[in-house]
Amino acid sequence: MMRILNRIRATGTLTEPAPDLHDPEIEALGREIKTQVDARFAGSLAIREVDAGSCNGCELEIHAVNGPHYDIERFGVHFVASPRHADVLLVTGPVSRHMETALRRTWEATPKPGFVIASGDCACNGGEFGVSYASCGAVENVIPVDIRIPGCPPSPVELMKGILALIGTAKTA
Amino acid sequence: MSRFDWLSEFLAELEEEHVVVHSGSARALAPAHLLRIDPEDWGKAAAVARNMDLRWAGIWGDEQDNDIVLSALLVNQGDYVVLRTAVLSDNPEIASHTPLYPGANRPERHLHDMLGVRFTDHPDARRWTRHRAWSEDQHPLHHDFPVAGNPPEHTPADADYPFAPIQGSGVYEIPVGPVHAGIIEPGHFRFQAAGEPILRLEERLGYVHKGIEKIAVGRDAEGLARLAGRISGDSTVAHTWATCQAVERACGMRPPERASIIRGLLCERERVANHLGDIGAICNDVGFAFPQMQCQALREQWQRHSAELTGHRLMMDVVIPGGVMINLDETAITGLRDAHVRLRDQARELFDILDDQPSLEDRLLTAGYLSPDTAKALGASGYVGKASGQAIDLRADGLYAPYSRLQFNTALSENGDVAARMGIRQEEVFSSLNLMDEMLDMLEQQSDRIDIFAELPDAPCGEGLGLIDGWRGEIVSYVRLDEEGRVARFFARDPSWFTWPALERIVLGNIVPDFPVCNKSVNGSYSGHDL
Numbered sequence: 001m002m003r004i005l006n007r008i009r010a011t012g013t014l015t016e017p018a019p020d021l022h023d024p025e026i027e028a029l030g031r032e033i034k035t036q037v038d039a040r041f042a043g044s045l046a047i048r049e050v051d052a053g054s055c056n057g058c059e060l061e062i063h064a065v066n067g068p069h070y071d072i073e074r075f076g077v078h079f080v081a082s083p084r085h086a087d088v089l090l091v092t093g094p095v096s097r098h099m100e101t102a103l104r105r106t107w108e109a110t111p112k113p114g115f116v117i118a119s120g121d122c123a124c125n126g127g128e129f130g131v132s133y134a135s136c137g138a139v140e141n142v143i144p145v146d147i148r149i150p151g152c153p154p155s156p157v158e159l160m161k162g163i164l165a166l167i168g169t170a171k172t173a
Numbered sequence: 174m175s176r177f178d179w180l181s182e183f184l185a186e187l188e189e190e191h192v193v194v195h196s197g198s199a200r201a202l203a204p205a206h207l208l209r210i211d212p213e214d215w216g217k218a219a220a221v222a223r224n225m226d227l228r229w230a231g232i233w234g235d236e237q238d239n240d241i242v243l244s245a246l247l248v249n250q251g252d253y254v255v256l257r258t259a260v261l262s263d264n265p266e267i268a269s270h271t272p273l274y275p276g277a278n279r280p281e282r283h284l285h286d287m288l289g290v291r292f293t294d295h296p297d298a299r300r301w302t303r304h305r306a307w308s309e310d311q312h313p314l315h316h317d318f319p320v321a322g323n324p325p326e327h328t329p330a331d332a333d334y335p336f337a338p339i340q341g342s343g344v345y346e347i348p349v350g351p352v353h354a355g356i357i358e359p360g361h362f363r364f365q366a367a368g369e370p371i372l373r374l375e376e377r378l379g380y381v382h383k384g385i386e387k388i389a390v391g392r393d394a395e396g397l398a399r400l401a402g403r404i405s406g407d408s409t410v411a412h413t414w415a416t417c418q419a420v421e422r423a424c425g426m427r428p429p430e431r432a433s434i435i436r437g438l439l440c441e442r443e444r445v446a447n448h449l450g451d452i453g454a455i456c457n458d459v460g461f462a463f464p465q466m467q468c469q470a471l472r473e474q475w476q477r478h479s480a481e482l483t484g485h486r487l488m489m490d491v492v493i494p495g496g497v498m499i500n501l502d503e504t505a506i507t508g509l510r511d512a513h514v515r516l517r518d519q520a521r522e523l524f525d526i527l528d529d530q531p532s533l534e535d536r537l538l539t540a541g542y543l544s545p546d547t548a549k550a551l552g553a554s555g556y557v558g559k560a561s562g563q564a565i566d567l568r569a570d571g572l573y574a575p576y577s578r579l580q581f582n583t584a585l586s587e588n589g590d591v592a593a594r595m596g597i598r599q600e601e602v603f604s605s606l607n608l609m610d611e612m613l614d615m616l617e618q619q620s621d622r623i624d625i626f627a628e629l630p631d632a633p634c635g636e637g638l639g640l641i642d643g644w645r646g647e648i649v650s651y652v653r654l655d656e657e658g659r660v661a662r663f664f665a666r667d668p669s670w671f672t673w674p675a676l677e678r679i680v681l682g683n684i685v686p687d688f689p690v691c692n693k694s695v696n697g698s699y700s701g702h703d704l
Binding site (some may be wrong): 004097 | 324329330331356382385407450473487489700
């Protein structure tokens with residue numbers, strides 16, 4: 001037990017300051033949705049992640065966002081186990097046709113108004129997979145999308161910028 | 174022991190069974206031997222292979238003119254044989270290998286769904302990769318099936334998939350997925366339980382089928398490598414390497430030596446990152462959060478270093494046909510050496526703590542047992558196989574640079590439980606660090622102005638087989654290029670094809686709440702499997 005406590009003490013706090021939102025693109029995005037999201041979510045956000053066909057690269061980085069360096073939960077952002085508990089769906093992947101109905105049902109199970117973030121190039125525009133017999137392509141081809149976070153995969157900082165822009169809590173800008 | 178010293182015995186046994194080998198080639202799919210046989214001998218040849226204890230490692234089909242050319246991969250002592258035959262595409266029927274090799278079950282069903290090949294004595298006639306996006310009589314890998322397909326406006330859920338029923342007093346079913354509760358890939362698990370213990374688990378995968386084999390066709394080598402890098406994002410280096418190796422062999426060229434060393438280094442970095450992440454996650458799944466946080470922190474530092482070296486945290490698109498995108502200079506090499514020393518110390522301290530936790534031991538020892546016999550029958554490679562006595566590691570077989578010049582001992586256990594699988598991964602963190610140090614020595618012996626890339630020949634044509642040991646185990650990649658150097662056929666076989674069925678056995682008798690830790694200890698790729 002002492003070794004665990006010593007290790008924890010020696011590790012200290014790894015969590016880094018919130019990312020700077022001076023990126024003009026993100027700022028514009030933030031301004032656009034800040035007002036309504038502040039009113040609706042009171043600065044706190046429950047996210048249900050849905051892999052609708054990703055290669056799992058996006059999931060690795062979403063995991064990292066919950067890790068000690070980024071710890072997104074300190075901003076009131078919580079990843080939840082059910083769409084029924086969620087304010088936001090964070091959707092990755094091109095939507096595979098085999099996941100199309102599952103994604104729709106997840107969206108229907110999300111209380112309205114529910115926001116949808118398309119996360120990663122595949123979710124934004126189909127990415128490397130596009131539209132085919134097996135893929136519906138971008139998430140917006142299946143359910144309405146409010147915000148897009150490009151990247152293959154988006155890094156934890158890019159994810160945080162996207163999510164923080166959505167909830168508009170980052171007052172550092 | 175020299176290479177293929179068992180092959181003459183295999184050929185003699187085939188002859189004994191009156192299987193005619195029409196032609197053999199050591200070069201066409203090197204390092205594998207290619208043996209062409211008659212379609213009516215397909216089952217008999219597998220029986221001979223089974224008797225000689227060969228491992229079954231995959232099957233793929235390729236529509237050429239009026240034929241479907243079938244290839245099955247067999248392995249013995251690190252030597253690969255491709256059995257090949259052809260069936261008519263208007264009546265593609267052949268014996269199944271599944272009665273002899275249970276690992277062939279899903280790969281053959283995949284091939285049936287994708288190309289219409291009927292396996293006559295297959296014990297399970299149900300669809301596998303196909304859900305409801307195309308109909309039973311359509312086969313996406315046929316040349317006349319358009320890439321766009323003709324899917325319904327909304328593809329319905331595959332609700333009527335016939336799961337095997339179970340009956341009995343107090344027996345109940347728990348359907349889980351495709352959307353899971355965590356940040357994980359989609360798939361469906363059908364548990365049948367009585368009280369807490371699991372009586373049966375049936376997996377239903379295919380949810381993230383993205384048509385990779387189909388959309389690969391017509392791409393150039395660079396485009397194919399990008400696609401291969403997205404077969405399973407957590408194995409992006411290993412899959413891209415296997416595919417580039419297949420392309421390079423199809424072209425009859427080799428990448429420069431320095432490129433191979435850098436590829437090896439990146440592939441070991443990928444192994445370390447994933448092992449660290451999963452060791453933490455296994456502990457977290459039994460409610461021990463401390464290692465999860467520690468491992469996530471180590472992994473994050475590791476990935477940041479990868480981004481510094483390659484411009485990408487997961488090292489995507491760094492391996493390219495003909496070589497690699499990045500070189501490592503003296504500063505980079507020194508930085509890596511320091512990082513290896515640091516991680517070795519940090520991991521040793523952390524793993525010592527884990528080894529000394531009776532409560533962790535209590536949860537992981539004997540949980541999720543996979544017997545060596547079952548692992549062998551399924552052909553499970555990687556840490557799932559190694560933890561159940563299967564010494565399958567392509568790095569130790571010296572089949573490809575840079576490992577052909579490195580000494581390497583495979584971590585091995587017979588215990589077969591969650592603790593053993595985690596133990597193998599702990600050992601592999603250290604062996605990877607040692608291998609990477611040796612690779613840095615190799616790099617230092619060269620000038621860093623040496624080439625890291627060689628041009629592919631103009632309009633290369635032919636076929637090639639890539640064989641790489643990724644962190645999950647053996648990856649197989651098959652590529653055939655047409656006269657213009659474009660992809661005519663691409664098939665990638667992730668190790669998950671054989672570890673997913675292992676999970677169905679692993680959970681038997683375990684309690685339902687231990688499914689997550691059993692699952693995490695296997696960590697099959699959904700995307701790599703579904704293609």
